[in-house]
Amino acid sequence: MSEYISPVPVPAPGVQPAEIYREIYGMPMFVTVPTGDLAASKDFWIGGLGFVDLFSVPDRVTHLRRWAFQDVLLVPGEPAGAAPAVSVSFACVLGQIDEIAAACEKLVPGCASGPVDKPWNSVELEVVTPENARVVMTAARPLDPDGPQAAWMRDAGIEVPRP
Template sequence: MEFYLMPLFVKMFVSNMEISLSWYKDVLNFQSVFELPDKDGETVMAHIRGKKYQDIMLVSKQSDREFNGEDVILNLPVDDIDKFVIRAAKTGAEVKEKPVDRPWNARELVLKDPDGYVITLSMIIDKGKAFDDVIDGAR
């Protein structure tokens, strides 16, 4: 696994680290970079990665404070949406929106993780399309 300074990453509070880690690995094919255990050996922080620069830090929720995962939407570029549709079906992941072609030259699948965080997987439809043509099409 390559180690680099992360130019940006998201920290997400999770209610159950084991369930969340499993979901990101099984549904989105993320890998664990580093897991920090507490004094009892339970993971309280996990740095996970999809593709290069798709780094997320999962942090165990330490209190009963309420949080709303829907207030955050993560957008991850992928090469093949259909692979993730199959993975979501196999794992029983919640599909918030089935794959749809957007006017901005993207095919997108929207999922919800176990804590309610919304994950949009986005694939370019026409890689040869010029940026100006994409913008004109989106208008």
């Protein structure tokens, strides 16, 4: 098995989330979200979704981050209409799902739906942000090596370690 290099912790009972990563790196992927109210959007993403303001250029851009490779750029512009224009998923750990849902609901009541258990062995919370972006916070469940997800993965040719 190759070296595990993901910032996402391996799913396990009581696993702790990764630390916020504040170093500068070449971003392999990021999302740009236009907003009509940069300050309100920044407050929601930080207070609700758990991002930090890595840096801001007033009235131009706010670079937000959670874990390594979870970067969002908020920029002035027209937010999406009635349907979300962007949908993005961010990894978290199971212990954060309810906390994130409560924080988002406190800031914008009715913005969160779920969490929902998914057949691909995750729990997902859907949040619609003030600028109408669809954000899915997804937490992997510990994999039961004898469960149906592990069997499906083996059938697909994916190595599933046994304890």
